[in-house]
Amino acid sequence: MLFFEQPQDMDSTINTMRSIDDKDDYLQQILLPALLLGDWEELDRMVVYQDKKKSILFGEDIWAFRESDYKEKGITNLDFNIKLEQAKNVTALHQNERHTLNQMKCAALADMWFSTKHLELTSINNKKNSLRNDIAQFIKRGITSFEELNQEHLETLVEEGWYDISKSYCFIGLNALVHLQGLLPFKVNFSHQTHTMYNVRPDEQKGKLVIPPRIYYAALTGYSEDIVKAYGLRDEIEQAVELMISLYNDEIKNQILKIRSGCSYNPIGDYKKLWKRFTQALDSEGVALVDKGEDPRWMQIFISIQPRFHSKSLTPMSFKVHIGNTCYNWADFRRYLKRLNTKALWLCLALSGMRVDELYKMSPVYGAQKITFDKDGFESEISKETIYFLTTRQSKITLSSQTKNDTFVTTEAGWKAFYVINAINTPYRNRFAENSNFRLLANIKDIAYCNRIGKSGVHHMIGIGFNNDKFDFTLTAEDIGYLQASDPNQTTFKRGDIFHFAPHQTRRSLAYYLIGYELCSFPALKQQFSHLSMAMTRWYARNAHSFEKLYSEIRKERFTQQAEIFARIYQKMANGERIAGGKGQAALTEISREGESYFENGVSKRKLSIDYWIDRLSHGKEHLHAVAPGMYCTNTQCSMRINIDLSECVDCEYDFIENAVYAESSRMDAMRNIEFLKENHELNSSSATKYFMQVKAAETIMDDLEFEHEKYEFADDVLSLVIETTLVA
Template sequence: MKKNTLKIYLPDTVNDIQCPEICDVVSLHRKQYKDKLNDVPICMDDKGNVAAKFGDMIWNIEALVATKNATHRHINFSVLKSHSLLLYEMKLICYGWIFTKNMQYSSPTKISTIIGRASGLKMSYKFLILNSLDSISRICEPEIWGKYLNFLEVQKKSAGTLVHILCALQQAYLLFPWMGIDYREIKISPTILSKKLCRDEAIEREQTLAIPEGIADKLLHFAVNLVETAWKYREKLGETEQRLQENYKLGEQAVQNKIISGQWKWLTVEKGTPAFRHHFAKEASHYSPFKPSDIISDLLAGYPDCPVDADGSWWHLQRGNLTAACFVCCAAFSGMRESELFELTSESYYNAVYSGRTFHFLKGKTHKMRERHTEWVVAPVVQKAIEVMSALTKHLRENLLQHASTMRDIELAQCLWLSQGQRSTQPKRISCWSLRLTNFSKYAGAIISEKDYAECLRSNPNSQEKIKNHVHIGKHWALSPHQFRRTLAFFTIKNRLGNAIAIKQQFKHLYLQMSEWYCEGGIPSRLDEVEADKELQKMIDTVSNEQITQKYWSWFHSTETLSGSHGKDILKIRDDLPIMFRSWEKLYKLVKDKRITLHGTLHSYCKNGYDCEMEGVINPAFCVDCSTHGSIIDSEQAAWWKSKHETLIIYLAENTGVSMAVYTHCITQIRAAEKVMSDFAIEYLPYKSEIEIRTDE
């Protein structure tokens, strides 16, 4: 048997014995060989035992899941238990997704994607049950298709959820030729259709929330303080955890001896049952040689957060808080996905010096675009978080490694995020992070204020409905792992710490658009906090008005030569100035009241303000004889025109093959320059164009 019997993406830990040979399940189903069909293996465990068979109501496919944080590791068909035809059809579809080649995409599908598809497909099968239909192929019939769309619309789902449901239906239809089912071809765009069927307020895709700054400050301050404090005592904390576990094991041994010797005959509950394990663990704790409080007070004397009467309950809470704090530091200061955080080991941290500066990194694996090793830039406190977790879970990892028999067991023994739950149970990977982080938010006192709520609305423009439903003033912030990733991108942009390209590199995105999506709201929030300095603005306006007034005053009350359409008008009225131009104060008031304006460029001034027709943007020559009498050209700008005249003549001499459009553009500026230079009595050699020369001949 070989791995290629499965047409999905498989993690490296999956070996050949876990991949059963493909079977002609369609033929077995058609011939009604149900016993043989039900015995067809779907997945094997790492020892070659069948973990899931076709006939199982729940397929356990945990061995094929690539990411360590996956919460869904099964496909549950129980909803179709009373509908045999539909049950077998859906199982055939799921089998086909796993064992037949994906013809739509170039990359193999991950098993977690198939589990998600199966979940989305259940809504379509719910419709079939309600309408007493015997096959999913019936949905594409015109009269039934309309009912199906009405059914989805009545569900009042979001656009995102409906896309998930419709895509699952599309993927099921792709398998119909393999299943030998006759069907009408159905062409739909799930994204477009979902927006028509969803509830009005859920059309747009909503984002994970960026945490408001006040809440983020409380959470990170609390987390960093816990980690910094624990880091100094990390060896003692690790020893405390190990001693408490060893103490319990001694109690277990004492109880076991009493049972074996026959001294205890009352513990007669069948061994291995929940009742037996409960009573056994209770007695083991009772017969442990040392009190947990004695071990804690002996090892953690002087620890800042340790009360005088600390017992096992305090330690359980403290260990949970420390674990959450370390997770928060690693997530918040790296932007890693939850699946990537679960790849961290005690050897993940390292630093390097570049150009005299020390940079801090985490190395691990990412699964988003196939499994590959990579690294992330992090803050220095992450080193301490890794070292604290390494100390806290050292004895758990050693325990797992001691009993490891497969590659998957060895990988689990390297994981930092382990917990035991009860002293009597085996260590396992933490899976309930949303609950842990919500509790951490409560311990940190992250209560939402009106200011936090208002900031949340500004920072998350694509999640207004989510905010209304899940963010409540006076309640604790509902923290989730992915919020740290979104928040890091948001604050990076808001505080100008980087750009979307840097986020793309750090977040291991394939497309820049995805990074920009994570950064949404950053720039508007940055602008919201910009406050104008009114005093400074007033001073700037005053200086600007005084400069404009002085400019006009010098033009009205001097003998300076001027050019331009309005410049020539000024020359005409100098000998008989209107009264409003004779006083500096009156002239200043006209400028201050915006009744007179002035804007300047290299080639001219303009008095027309917003009434300017902007022809000079296309060609400065239009400003020399402005049709709206707004241009003023002084001696400084006349010098610019002289330089422009020389430059353009040289350009045309060196580029004799220019187009007529370019030639016309140049010649109009040359003639305008000559007009200005004539007004200022500047000597120049008039340009003779080729057309004029040809005329002379």
């Protein structure tokens, strides 16, 4: 029923409507039966609103209330014209298409006169606009009646991208039809729609854009490094937090003792209100403020009211803690904890796809788990592979357990992030009330009263912490390209704007980049995100198909860079420069055998061309990856990356070694380690053999490259420990 602020205005309008066509009750006797029958020709001629100034007919596509005497709150015209395409104005409808438009009018009419709710015109208009947008999509799919829709049909429309559920109010029109059943001339074959049915929550709509990869990568790498480092220091962190809280609480106890002994205390600013409540509560109970510490009710009232002291008066000036090699004073340690906690929480979201509410519900005991299994896929203490999990489950998971939709595969860094969070929050949690100590997260800003933090507080803490970090948030043209790819209709940001992060973007970004870079399949992503339907998963990764071009460009750029290395190495050999490594030595031998004519014609000459190597690499005929600075392997089966064994590379038939930088560095490390272990009487056969081989391999490489150096002379006591092998003569 239309909303009227004054009862007399509603009575006057209703009486006018009832008396149309000189009937006793036009609304109930004429209009309602026609509405239920759904005869469009008859309805088109009928009055849906009338006053002294204006009559509005059902057949009109704009119900012009602004031209009438109706001046209630929320007045607006109801425009039913369907815009099928953005670039054009109103599109002329065929008969079948007008059928859905008339069904939309029926819903508006039912709300106006026959619904039990009193609705402003703006509310009816919002529902109408939602239905109008729905119709535009349905017409493109050949749907000519709302009666054709059922739940399965809607899920298909969402899955295929025809129905956008990215907005929190997207179901307002469809749900209006559900609520008006019995007042409409058609059957509604679906139930009340919610985001939960598609396993998405309204708060998730805030994170519809992905994080630009430049910022995303900087956060992932920077935060991961900090968290891995903090994981190794987690015991020190927990002990430091415990000390911080204990000292602060001691200062509070001293302050309370002074007040109860007669010292004056004058709270300032926002502290005054709670202290006034506290002193009033003491008075009402007949408890003296200066009680010499004798009345037990004093502390009971203090704890129940939780008045606060000005924090600066309680800061322990002597507070100093060491975390690793860094010493922190009180203020620095508080800042360090706040940032570290935010980084760890952000990583848990980013490296798992969890929602904030799932992060909030994590168990302090079972929040992070891992399973190790052997090459045959069975759980094993002798680990060949390890899978890391973040979970909201309250029990241990195993390979044979039946898990619920609350287990998220993560990386080792994500797993370690949980333990950093636990180290920071455990001293707070130990002081929680008994009914809250199952919660993982505390409000770490509040030392005086240790309480758990709420879900919205976690959301706010992650968002504010990330947005205040030191990343370059100024959006470049490339950043905007990624944002437009993830949401072509985005208008939130333009080049030069400051990017603003919302926590749910970690979930959206993970889905987008996993699918876009072809690192994950839709079924696997659906499982990871605990989606009820594939439709929701596809919606999360929507527009990632645009990465096909981007992925191709990145792959092409990778081949180009590798081809430049190949061409540079062969150009050096053509110029008579030395190249080490088994493959490099073999190539030099072949070149010297043929002499200066080697690069003059045929395939050999083409080896100086970047295009030649691009062709070879892109067709899988060649492979190249760096194993260290200036050292490259051409074996597809090689798994060495940076942490290499020089003794395996020096004569490897797949290796090019372009310079002696890494070899010299490796040799210096080995020489230094030998002397250090000797001084500490810790040198044994294993370490002596390892470093002997490392030095000899490095020197062989430097010899092959004609790099000037002095041979390292091994002492006899070191040589006596070296174990003879096929690699050590």
